[in-house]
Each structure stands twice: as structure tokens, then as C-alpha cells.
Amino acid sequence: MDAFYASVEQRDRPELRGRPVAVGGESRRGVVSAASYEARRYGIHSAMPSFEAKRLCPDLVFLRGDMVRYSRESRRIFEIFREFSPVVEGLSLDEAFLDLSGCERLLGRPAAVGERLRARVRQETGLAVSVGIAPVKLVAKIASAAAKPDGLLEVPPQRVREFLDPLPVRCIWGIGSVAERRLADAGFLSAGDLARAEDSLLEKLFGERGIKLARLARGEDLREIEAHREAVSYSEENTFDEDISDRGLLEATILTHAESVARRLRRDGLRGRTLVLKWREARRRSQGPRGYPLHTRQTTLFEATNDGGEIAREVRRLLVQAHLSAAVRLIGVGVTGLEDADAGQLPLFGRAEGSERRDRLNSALDEIAARFGSGAVARASQGSAERAGLSLQIKRGEPPHSNG
Amino acid sequence: MKLTIGKDELLTGLSRIQAIVDKRNSMPILANVLLEASAEQDTGSLQLSATDLEVTIRGVHGAEVSEPGALTVAAKKFFEIVRELPHDTVHLHATENSYLDIRCARSHFTLAGTAAAEYPTLPTFSAGQTVAVQPMTLATMIERTMYAASADETRYNLNGVYIEVLPETEKIRMVATDGHRLALVDRTLATDLTGLSSGVIIPRKGLAELKRLIDEDDTTEIQLAFEGNTGLARAGNVTLIMRLIEGEFPNYNQVIPKEMELQVLLSTDDLIHALRRVVLLSNERSRAVRFELLAGRLTISSSNPDLGDARDELDIDYAGKPFSVGLNARYLLDTLTSLRTKEVRLRLYSDLSPVQLLPTDDDDTLAVIMPMRL
Numbered sequence: 001m002d003a004f005y006a007s008v009e010q011r012d013r014p015e016l017r018g019r020p021v022a023v024g025g026e027s028r029r030g031v032v033s034a035a036s037y038e039a040r041r042y043g044i045h046s047a048m049p050s051f052e053a054k055r056l057c058p059d060l061v062f063l064r065g066d067m068v069r070y071s072r073e074s075r076r077i078f079e080i081f082r083e084f085s086p087v088v089e090g091l092s093l094d095e096a097f098l099d100l101s102g103c104e105r106l107l108g109r110p111a112a113v114g115e116r117l118r119a120r121v122r123q124e125t126g127l128a129v130s131v132g133i134a135p136v137k138l139v140a141k142i143a144s145a146a147a148k149p150d151g152l153l154e155v156p157p158q159r160v161r162e163f164l165d166p167l168p169v170r171c172i173w174g175i176g177s178v179a180e181r182r183l184a185d186a187g188f189l190s191a192g193d194l195a196r197a198e199d200s201l202l203e204k205l206f207g208e209r210g211i212k213l214a215r216l217a218r219g220e221d222l223r224e225i226e227a228h229r230e231a232v233s234y235s236e237e238n239t240f241d242e243d244i245s246d247r248g249l250l251e252a253t254i255l256t257h258a259e260s261v262a263r264r265l266r267r268d269g270l271r272g273r274t275l276v277l278k279w280r281e282a283r284r285r286s287q288g289p290r291g292y293p294l295h296t297r298q299t300t301l302f303e304a305t306n307d308g309g310e311i312a313r314e315v316r317r318l319l320v321q322a323h324l325s326a327a328v329r330l331i332g333v334g335v336t337g338l339e340d341a342d343a344g345q346l347p348l349f350g351r352a353e354g355s356e357r358r359d360r361l362n363s364a365l366d367e368i369a370a371r372f373g374s375g376a377v378a379r380a381s382q383g384s385a386e387r388a389g390l391s392l393q394i395k396r397g398e399p400p401h402s403n404g
Numbered sequence: 405m406k407l408t409i410g411k412d413e414l415l416t417g418l419s420r421i422q423a424i425v426d427k428r429n430s431m432p433i434l435a436n437v438l439l440e441a442s443a444e445q446d447t448g449s450l451q452l453s454a455t456d457l458e459v460t461i462r463g464v465h466g467a468e469v470s471e472p473g474a475l476t477v478a479a480k481k482f483f484e485i486v487r488e489l490p491h492d493t494v495h496l497h498a499t500e501n502s503y504l505d506i507r508c509a510r511s512h513f514t515l516a517g518t519a520a521a522e523y524p525t526l527p528t529f530s531a532g533q534t535v536a537v538q539p540m541t542l543a544t545m546i547e548r549t550m551y552a553a554s555a556d557e558t559r560y561n562l563n564g565v566y567i568e569v570l571p572e573t574e575k576i577r578m579v580a581t582d583g584h585r586l587a588l589v590d591r592t593l594a595t596d597l598t599g600l601s602s603g604v605i606i607p608r609k610g611l612a613e614l615k616r617l618i619d620e621d622d623t624t625e626i627q628l629a630f631e632g633n634t635g636l637a638r639a640g641n642v643t644l645i646m647r648l649i650e651g652e653f654p655n656y657n658q659v660i661p662k663e664m665e666l667q668v669l670l671s672t673d674d675l676i677h678a679l680r681r682v683v684l685l686s687n688e689r690s691r692a693v694r695f696e697l698l699a700g701r702l703t704i705s706s707s708n709p710d711l712g713d714a715r716d717e718l719d720i721d722y723a724g725k726p727f728s729v730g731l732n733a734r735y736l737l738d739t740l741t742s743l744r745t746k747e748v749r750l751r752l753y754s755d756l757s758p759v760q761l762l763p764t765d766d767d768d769t770l771a772v773i774m775p776m777r778l
Contacts, residue, residue: 302583340689344690345732349581
């Protein structure tokens with residue numbers, strides 16, 4: 001959608017049409033979250049501090065915005081999107097990928113579909129939407145930005161390189177300001193520079209990530225369009241006060257994290273299939289907080305779990321396989337690949353005997369923890385990290401609670 | 405490369421490979437079809453090949469070849485062009501700069517191509533001996549199992565159908581499971597299927613192509629062979645080479661229930677229609693429906709807090725205790741539609757044990773569905 005929040009305001013309040021409008025936070029640290037095209041002429045753009053926007057354009061109509069109204073509008077628009085493709089991956093309230101592959105016979109050529117979709121959205125909501133069409137997601141997203149305002153841009157497969165090559169590397173997903181600087185230092189300024197580079201050189205300079213970025217720069221984006229992008233992961237990690245190389249302590253810490261992550265999964269009625277071990281080496285490689293090399297290992301289970309013991313067992317196995325040679329300063333456990341715990345489908349294979357019993361035990365433990373606090377009961381092997389006098393500075397990560 | 409070939413012959417060959425050429429593949433050249441003209445047999449032949457590195461299809465078509473050679477061109481575009489050509493002889497000529505010159509009656513195209521040397525080396529199959537099997541039997545076996553294979557790539561060992569020889573009966577067995585349900589068929593397909601001493605897993609995509617090959621026209625015979633991690637199927641002039649899934653297929657025998665408490669006989673059609681109605685108000689993710697056996701009737705119901713409740717009834721010959729079990733309606737419908745039989749026997753043991761579905765006219769087909777906790 002083009003200048004989504006601002007467009008909704010201008011549609012609903014005719015007196016704002018043709019005037020510079022910005023929606024955003026008004027506090028001292030507030031930023032602009034959407035600017036109408038009239039406002040953009042003053043150089044106002046989203047993520048700009050609100051005070052600066054007002055300085056650039058004293059006539060600016062600055063609105064707090066109404067998220068409830070915007071999300072209602074978003075739902076209407078997404079419903080229209082779903083008329084055009086069964087596979088719709090929402091990126092934000094006003095941005096989505098539609099998979100049209102295989103729909104050509106049903107719907108017609110992609111450009112024609114795009115124009116019909118634009119017409120439908122305008123007719124239903126009175127709002128302008130821009131469409132980018134390409135064989136891969138990355139290019140479609142860039143094309144839709146280039147099509148704005150109120151336009152459509154199709155980049156057919158044979159034109160992808162021609163389209164991407166002149167763009168700055170910054171346009172490629174995964175390249176932020178840090179990576180941009182490093183790439184520029186190595187002489188890679190445009191996507192074309194990256195696309196043309198030899199894999200061996202990129203690997204030497206940037207590791208495997210370099211090869212991946214070059215692949216994106218060549219328009220080879222293999223990610224499928226995912227209709228459901230759901231809660232990503234639950235995790236917990238801690239930085240030790242002193243560097244740890246004692247395997248027993250690391251394993252005990254893993255169990256503590258695993259139990260806590262599992263409890264939160266159960267609280268939210270979820271299980272996860274992919275388990276992640278994360279650690280940071282104690283030996284500093286470069287300056288800054290990221291100077292300690294970070295590593296992750298992951299494994300995917302046959303059946304999703306929310307049992308702390310099972311999570312700990314698998315993550316400890318990852319620890320063994322990682323063959324740690326040096327001390328660590330941080331260790332963490334994460335669970336992704338989430339599914340509803342009460343989806344209820346029983347597996348044919350896999351869920352080992354006793355899993356029903358463990359589920360019952362876990363819910364009993366959760367009840368005790370709810371009544372007496374989470375420290376009330378612990379596994380026999382769990383307390384050793386605390387007993388050894390280590391304070392755990394725990395950091396938790398979990399997806400925001402949202403209903404889509 | 406220079407040759408002439410009948411339009412229909414060329415179109416058949418090109419349409420066959422359309423599902424293989426992958427537009428989204430990481431190697432752009434895999435969207436091309438490899439044309440190889442040789443003058444060896446009689447007047448000559450044109451071989452059309454396509455691969456996605458997992459599945460390879462190769463068809464040999466009669467053609468008058470005046471200059472042998474090879475070239476690759478975009479498979480979809482070439483197909484679209486040929487489809488629109490008049491019914492006449494097509495003249496193909498590879499020009500020096502890798503263009504394919506296409507002439508037919510008064511139409512003329514030059515299509516940009518890529519040198520054949522750029523195309524990946526296609527898998528070859530050295531096993532000389534293939535075994536003939538009955539296509540319709542093979543089609544039934546694929547139809548009754550493939551739907552149960554998993555599409556979840558992290559369970560790669562379940563992404564196909566397991567095929568093995570049963571030593572006692574010399575029948576061939578196909579089994580597929582996604583971890584929640586399982587489908588199994590035994591058939592007398594062939595004796596001594598080459599290379600199949602230990603059982604192999606054929607990927608879904610390969611099987612789908614094999615099924616397409618059988619359905620394509622009245623193929624009277626399919627040749628099969630297995631060697632190492634490759635499977636081969638040949639029908640007439642078409643060869644299909646499939647890379648087999650390397651992985652252990654789970655011990656499926658342990659999940660096929662041996663003892664069964666209850667049994668009811670149902671009309672497949674009636675059950676399908678009842679399920680299609682009730683599933684409308686089931687939870688969209690779980691597709692859970694409740695089966696309740698009562699004296700003389702089966703009720704199927706669903707309930708969705710956002711939508712409401714649905715309930716349907718079928719008469720059954722049942723006099724036992726009331727019994728209820730939750731099942732995924734999608735799984736049931738997949739099974740029932742794949743069986744295509746008039747009646748189906750439902751066998752149950754407990755609300756947490758696998759449910760069996762058996763067609764009444766076939767002792768060698770079986771489906772197992774794990775219940776849902778409701």
C-alpha cells in the first residue's frame with residue numbers, strides 16, 4: 001500500500017487531501033511511521049524523528065494515528081489479496097507477497113492480475129496500492145517500491161539481472177549499514193558488483209554469507225512464499241560472570257534454560273520441533289560487544305515437544321557434537337518450529353512411551369510453579385549451576401503476542 | 405543440428421517435460437529442454453531431456469535428421485511456440501550462436517538457446533535388465549499410497565513411497581506415511597524386480613511423473629529397474645530416472661494394529677459426503693471431527709467456537725458400547741477418495757489407538773490413521 005496510514009487518513013478526512021500529512025509519535029523521541037506523498041516532497045520519510053519532520057514542513061498535519069482503524073483496513077485488503085491467490089504472506093499491515101505461480105491459466109498473465117488487484121483494492125477501499133511482479137520475492141519487493149506511487153512494475157525472469165545490477169547493495173535483504181560498509185571497502189557498491197563476483201572470493205571475504213548475498217544479488221531467491229508466518233521462537237540465554245569451560249556447569253545451565261523455555265511454551269499452548277544451542281566464545285576476536293564469536297547449532301525433532309527434559313537432552317547432544325575447545329561466556333537455548341500443543345493429532349511413530357505421563361507431570365509442575373514460584377521444584381541435576389555460585393543474567397526472547 | 409519432425413510428435417514430447425522444468429530452480433539452465441539429434445537409427449531421432457536433478461525425463465522421437473547436434477532452449481517458451489504452430493512438419497535448425505531456428509509452414513521463430521555443453525550431465529542408468537510390470541496395477545498402487553507421504557522436507561525419509569518385495573508371497577508392497585497416517589498396498593506386480601532386494605524410497609515427485617507417464621496414453625507395459633540410489637521406469641520411448649531418497653524408512657509394521665475391537669461397514673460414498681459436510685465447520689487447522697458409534701448409527705460432528713456446530717448421521721450395523729474417537733477429516737477424505745471402492749471397513753480399538761480403513765473388495769490394501777485427542 002502507498003503511504004498506508006496517511007492515505008487512510010486522507011481518504012476518511014477530505015480536508016486533509018492534498019495537504020502534507022504524517023502519522024507518528026508526537027513525544028520527544030517519536031518518529032514518523034507514515035508520510036503522505038505531499039509530505040514526502042518536503043523530504044519527510046518514515047522513521048524520521050517527528051520534531052525534524054515538523055521543522056522541515058511547518059504546515060505538516062501531524063496525526064497520532066489509529067491502529068485499530070488501520071488494522072481493520074488491513075484485514076479488508078488482505079481479504080482482497082486472498083481472492084487472487086491462496087498463498088498470501090503478509091509482511092506487515094500493508095505489505096504482502098502473493099504467489100501466482102500455477103495460477104496463470106486461472107487468472108491470466110501476472111501483469112493483468114496485478115492491474116485487476118490494484119483496481120479491486122481501489123474500488124473496495126479507495127486506497128492506492130503498488131504492485132511489483134517478479135519470479136522471486138526479493139525482486140518483487142524492490143519492484144513494488146520502484147512502482148510507487150500507484151503503479152505496477154513487472155520484472156520478467158530474463159530482466160532480473162538488468163533490473164538488480166545498478167541498484168546499491170543496500171537493496172538486498174540482509175545487508176544493513178555495517179555490511180554495506182564492509183562491502184564498499186571491498187569494492188562492492190552495486191548489486192551487479194556482488195552478482196558478478198567469484199564465489200571463491202566472496203567466501204574468502206565474507207564466508208558463506210557472501211555467497212548467499214551474491215545469490216540474492218543475482219535474483220536467485222529460493223524462499224517460498226509462506227502463507228503463515230507465525231511466532232518465530234522462544235529462547236533464553238545468559239552471560240556468565242566468569243568464563244566457563246566446565247562441561248557439567250554448562251549442561252546444568254542448559255537444563256535451567258530448557259526448563260524455563262519449556263514452561264513458557266506450555267504456558268502459551270505450544271510445542272516446538274527445532275531446538276537451537278547458542279554460545280559465545282570467551283576469547284575476544286575483535287572490538288565491540290560482538291567481538292566474541294557467536295555460534296549456533298540446531299536440530300529438528302521428529303515430533304514437537306514442550307518438555308524441558310527432552311529439550312535439554314537434545315541440546316546437550318548438540319553441545320557434545322560441537323566439540324567446544326575453549327571457554328564460553330554465554331550460552332542459550334532456543335526453540336522454533338512452533339505448533340499448537342493441543343492440535344491433538346497423535347503421532348503414529350515417535351512419541352516415546354511415557355510421553356503422556358510426562359505431559360501430566362509437566363502440567364502438575366506448572367501448577368506448583370504458578371502457586372509457589374518457579375524455584376519451588378527443580379530437577380535433581382538442575383540446581384548445580386546456582387549452587388556453584390554462578391549468577392545467571394538471564395535474557396529471554398519470545399514472539400510478541402499477537403493474533404495476526 | 406538440423407532436422408524435421410512432425411508437430412504433434414514434438415508437442416507430445418515437450419508437454420511431457422513441463423512439470424519437470426522448474427522455473428524456480430537455482431540453476432537457470434534447468435528451465436531448458438535439452439535437444440539432441442542423432443542420425444544413427446534409420447533416418448534419425450530427436451531426444452528431448454529435462455531434469456530437476458531429482459527426476460529426469462528423456463523421450464526419443466522419430467525425426468529426419470540431416471545434421472546431428474545438440475542445443476538447449478527454454479522449455480516453456482518452446483512448448484508454447486510449438487503448441488501454436490499449424491499442423492505440419494516442423495523444421496528445427498541450431499544456428500551458430502546457439503539460436504534455435506523454428507520453421508513450420510509460413511511461421512518462423514528464432515529462439516535464443518544455450519549450448520548443450522552448459523547443461524548438467526544427466527544421470528545414466530547402467531542396469532541392463534528391466535522388469536515389465538502392468539501399468540494399471542502400478543497406477544493403483546501409486547494412487548493408493550502417494551497421498552500419505554509427507555510433504556515436510558525435514559522428514560525427508562517420509563517424502564516418498566517405500567517399495568519392497570515381500571519374500572513370502574513375492575508380492576510388491578508400497579507404503580507411505582507422514583507420521584500421522586499410513587497407506588499400504590500389496591500387489592503381484594512382477595517377480596524378481598531388479599535391484600529391489602532391500603526396499604527403496606521413491607520420492608513423491610518421481611512417482612507423480614511415473615503416474616503421469618502411465619496416464620499419458622494407453623501404455624501397455626512399464627519397464628522398471630532399481631540400482632544403487634536410482635530408479636528407472638520406461639514406457640515406450642520415454643525413460644524416467646528418479647533419484648531415490650537415501651534414508652531409513654521407519655519400521656511401519658509396528659504401527660499397523662494387529663488386534664481390533666470394533667468394526668463397522670460403511671458406504672464409501674455416504675461417508676465421503678457426510679465428512680464433506682461436517683468438515684465445513686471443523687477447526688481450519690486441525691480439521692478435527694468426532695466419530696461416535698452408537699447402537700445402529702454413527703454420528704460425525706464438528707465444532708468450532710468461531711463458526712458453530714455440524715452433525716451428520718449414518719446407519720451402521722453396530723450393537724456394542726458407545727464409543728467415540730477424534731479424527732482428522734482431511735486424512736479420512738484423502739484415504740476414501742484414493743480407495744475408490746464401494747464399501748469400506750472401519751476398524752477401531754481405542755480412542756488413542758490407530759484406526760484402520762480397509763476396502764471390502766481388496767484384502768491387500770490398508771490405511772491407518774492416528775486419532776486426535778479431542
